[in-house]
Amino acid sequence: MEVRAKKALGQHFLTDQSIAKNIVAALEGHKVLEVGPGMGVLTQYLLPRPEMALKVIEIDDESVVYLKKHFPKLRESLIEGDFLKMDLDGIFDGEYSVIGNFPYNISSQIFFKILEHRDRIPEVVCMIQKEVAERIAEKPGTKTYGILSVFLQAWYDIEYLFTVGSGAFNPPPKVQSAVIRLTRNSRMSLGCDEKLFRTVVKTSFGQRRKTLRNSLKPLIPQELLSDPVFDLRPERLGVDDFVALTLKLQR
Numbered sequence: 001m002e003v004r005a006k007k008a009l010g011q012h013f014l015t016d017q018s019i020a021k022n023i024v025a026a027l028e029g030h031k032v033l034e035v036g037p038g039m040g041v042l043t044q045y046l047l048p049r050p051e052m053a054l055k056v057i058e059i060d061d062e063s064v065v066y067l068k069k070h071f072p073k074l075r076e077s078l079i080e081g082d083f084l085k086m087d088l089d090g091i092f093d094g095e096y097s098v099i100g101n102f103p104y105n106i107s108s109q110i111f112f113k114i115l116e117h118r119d120r121i122p123e124v125v126c127m128i129q130k131e132v133a134e135r136i137a138e139k140p141g142t143k144t145y146g147i148l149s150v151f152l153q154a155w156y157d158i159e160y161l162f163t164v165g166s167g168a169f170n171p172p173p174k175v176q177s178a179v180i181r182l183t184r185n186s187r188m189s190l191g192c193d194e195k196l197f198r199t200v201v202k203t204s205f206g207q208r209r210k211t212l213r214n215s216l217k218p219l220i221p222q223e224l225l226s227d228p229v230f231d232l233r234p235e236r237l238g239v240d241d242f243v244a245l246t247l248k249l250q251r
Contacts, residue, residue: 002039002066014041014101014127016168019179021045026161026181027125029097035083035110035126036100038063040071046099047073055091057083084109088117097123104129104173108148111136114182118155122184125161133160133178140238147205151198154190154239156182192246200246204234212245219249 014020024045034056037043046054055077058064064080079086084106098121102110107128114121131144136152137160138145152158159181166172190197200216207215213230220230229245237245 012101012104012169012171012173013038014164014168015170016164017041019164019168022162023099023101023125023127023179026179027097027099027123029095029123031092031094031096033057033088033091033096033098034100035098036060036103037067038101039066042099042101043067043071043074047071053092055079057081057086059083084113088113089120092120095120095122097121097125099125101127104132104175107132111148111152115151115155118184124156124182125179126182127164127177127179129173130163130176130178133180137180140236140241142235145235146208147201150201150205150237150239150242152182155185155187157185158182190243190246192243193250196250197242197246200249201234201242204237204242208234216249221249224248 020041024042027046030051031053032046032055034042034046034054037056037058038060043054043056046052054074056067056074057079058067059080059082064078067074067078079091098114107126110126114124132148135144135146136148137158138149161179161181164177164179166174166176168177200219203219204212204215210233211230212232212234213220213225215234216230224230227248229241229248
């Protein structure tokens, strides 16, 4: 039995075994949650690692049947459901790593979910669309640097590990893919109002071609309007710059 790739779930099954091995080799954690194992291309290399406690989350009924049949060891650790709606605090006691070939149509939502649980998730190794991977790893000053870059870089160090061509999948996607690793940085808090920080970043990049003075106008007190920082466009600001900007606006 094979699992049919479902367009609605954004499924493209990785079939290249050497790439699967390299993805698993990039992971260092001992407690591991795999998101969307599909037909177990990563699972098969995770299960034999004696030091690893593995749990997997799968939303696709066909994949669940396939995994139970081909990986009997998974029966106790296979969670059926939607990762985006799951209570992740109950998965493991303490910290755990996340691994997976993320469906490209919901990869950003997966990252926002991970950010909500960043204190429990010190490491993420994942395959996503190459364009999104580049955006996440991008530094300030480029056209692709954006909201997700800032939010993830605030809490994680990002490594772009390698590119994966479309021929490694069935069915092949129309885009290239990439594997990245996120490692939790030492930042304990932003040092500013986090809700306002998120608003400032989202509002700034919502009109990224405008200067901050124009995009953030409703948030800027009259006495700060002449501050030269507001002459800049959002892609010029790193995480610390957005923190400093938030501190100015919350006074």
